[in-house]
Amino acid sequence: TEHDVWHLLDNKQLQMTKLMLRLNHITLVADAATVGTQLTRVLGRGVAPVTILNGIDTEKFSPSLNHKRYKYRSRVFKIGCAARLVTEKSLDILIKAVADIPNVELYIAGDGPEKQNLTNLVQELDLSTKVKFIGYTDDMVGFYHQLDLFVLTSSNEGLPLSILEAQSCNVPVVCSDVGAVHEGVCKQTGHLIKLNTVNEFHVAIQAQMKRRTEHYPRNFITKHFDIRMMIKAYNQLIKE
Template identity: 95%
Template sequence: MKIMVEIIQHLKPGGIEKLVFDIMRLQESNIEVYIVALEGEKSVCLAHWPILKRYQERLIFLDKQPGFKLVTVRRLRKVLMSLDTNIIHTHHIGPLLYGVMATLRLTNIQHIHTEHDTWHLLDNKQLQMTKLMLRLNHITLVADAETVGIQLSQVLGRSVAPVTILNGIDTEKFSPSLNHKRYKYRARVFRIGCAARLVTEKSLDILIKAVADIPNVELYIAGDGPEKQNLTNLVQELDLSTKVKFIGYTDDMVGFYHQLDLFVLTSSNEGLPLSILEAQSCNVPVVCSDVGAVHEGVCKQTGHLIKLNTVNEFHVAIKAQMKRSSEHLPRNFITKHFDIRMMIKAYNQLIKE
């Protein structure tokens, strides 16, 4: 039995967090997975994400406070040694830094690091820190999309050749609804959805404005975050309270997708987001801004990519999608390329004997 520890910044519901949770939940029987969150407390996390309660014995929280904390390095090192860890898997720069420092001179621990986007590396401090960490330890670098891999080589240097392992979702869990009636133009309300953290880079103000003048449409936004009040104010200013609904965080994302006719993502920065994979796995077509590696995760027969992230572009695309009818099913594209079981097998092939 090998012990793998997934190290993440925090364990709040989000793309990376759901990914590592599924890795823990669906990992092969010869590998036991633990999750270490640098920040946060277990009781608070379980209160906000109840499904984790059944796995709480494999969840470890270091309660790191803001800024770099050497005590967190010591705590992490102690955790890894007590678990007799064979592999650590880090995500993004914070966990990379702490993972490297906690395993210095521990040659028996393999380090796999996944980058989910590269826009944070535009910050020179983060770029230089990442380069340094990759030099200090022998790390297997993974990109979660082809585009991310190319960008990593460009910013980190041509000598850096990350392995590409596409993000995956549980396609058995995210399956189509048998009761969903296909939308026929103007036959009923057209339901649009978006699931995202309510932060500025998701550009949800563009989505709200884009649907404002489209009749017979309802918009449902799942998620929470610091921009909620600003977005709520915008909805009130535009007199859209009957058209735009904020449903907050939901533990039933499958049920959320089953209500939709279209999923829309207006982000200004992304890697390869899980939400568009989940929606399409439920046979919900998507309209997305063409940023990061989003284009890799959009079914070309049923989806639409927006080159210019403007209100008018999304307005036009949504209206066109309402009239569109396709014999193709986006789920076929997702099950072929983005099933998490394929992703887990690809990661396991990187593990040293």
Template identity: 40%
Template structure:
């Protein structure tokens, strides 16, 4: 097949014997964990009977979408960018229908409220199976209640619903989705790609930025949004530095909270030790530089950054947010604290900063956990099984 005249960013060519799965989602700026997970899926499906393409709706002239294009090319993952001017832009719906017909889409795999709604609206005009993955709501705005209502209406009408954390599974189950159409399937990571190649002190990115080998380097990754609670990490760093802990913090990402976070860093006089390093395209180099990874979030599903850090043998400090406590055992594969507990977060970072053996033990345990339970290949095998059942194939 050839690419659409005005939509395809990474070409999508399909062999005649392949079953086409179209993953759909609204993306903003450089995207996040779900966007990466979808793009990473295409190479894993290459040897199966399924062919995957991602159709991402995005604001016109969104410069961050270029980052998503680069990732798609790097993973050889077909990507179709669909410019979307908002709720009144009905051309988006029409373009999605054209894509479904052009590529003879058999499975519509949605990933948010808008793609969930579009799947239901398009199905009368193009027969296809409907599956959705619920990632959870992270960014809360004045429109979030409306998004919840749309999702709650859509999900019971889907033929299968995948939830990435057990709390989301319970919430969706309460909406009336039957157990035989509902699957708990946590996020996963390609452990062969995400693996440490050097000790933190020898990591090139760390050496380039002049971080001494003896200093503890803690890092965090994510959009700079209030829900991520990076301000808690900054305040914890201030406390530990006042205590004399030789600590440096890198926060990778961009977002609306950047200005307020930078102001907090300035107010606490932490400019030399707490750094907003901006968007980081090479996250593996970032993780390899760290002595510990810190997640202070208030809301998540099962964060991809936790999986990435664990796969890269980085010891983890995290809040007990969503799917994290189900994955990490406190004191064995990570150090957990309550959401919003600044003292608990500070204490956890302090504990790891002072204990080399504990850091090594946690990192080793988390890596083994990834290999055993969070392998991306195993996750894709389960997703293919879901597609098979929906299409009536023998399993």
């Protein structure tokens, strides 16, 4: 199963994958339709992956019963991101995007080699009271339950589980439109950023703070990305 394609830009990875597909009888699965199309383009027209959408445990990732819906300026608006702290996640864009938005707090879960650079950026912008690095956490459900909005600024992605988990907890998302991210974003509650710039995210976050909707992203996730649907699809593929 392939979860993204951008790693195949590395020629060694590309040639190893092509060799594996030639030497063995392998069924190639893509976890999103966009990933499948990209795999065919990169690996050649003879490669036709089966698409089985990524799935999450929607019973585990369920909405908080205690989280009160944000009303404009009623309290601090809490934004979160969960990701490895690497350059591909472009977290510097997110930090800069919230810098001039009042009444906002940003919580970043995860660790990685970019942590010191990101910490330095927060200090340079005097955002230490607004931006919090909480490190690696085992309690992702508790993390999502704190949030009013989940933001993903990645420059490369497949179909990330984090946006599915957040929306399953009824947290809307704002995401860069890369890879297969668009397939996993609820159109009624989420927002896709075409240009991965500070200003685009700044405007989108402010719009989400004012947004009122009767739609809930969880409905979209339970319909398309429940892990039981994924398991059923893999079991059917094995039988075939």
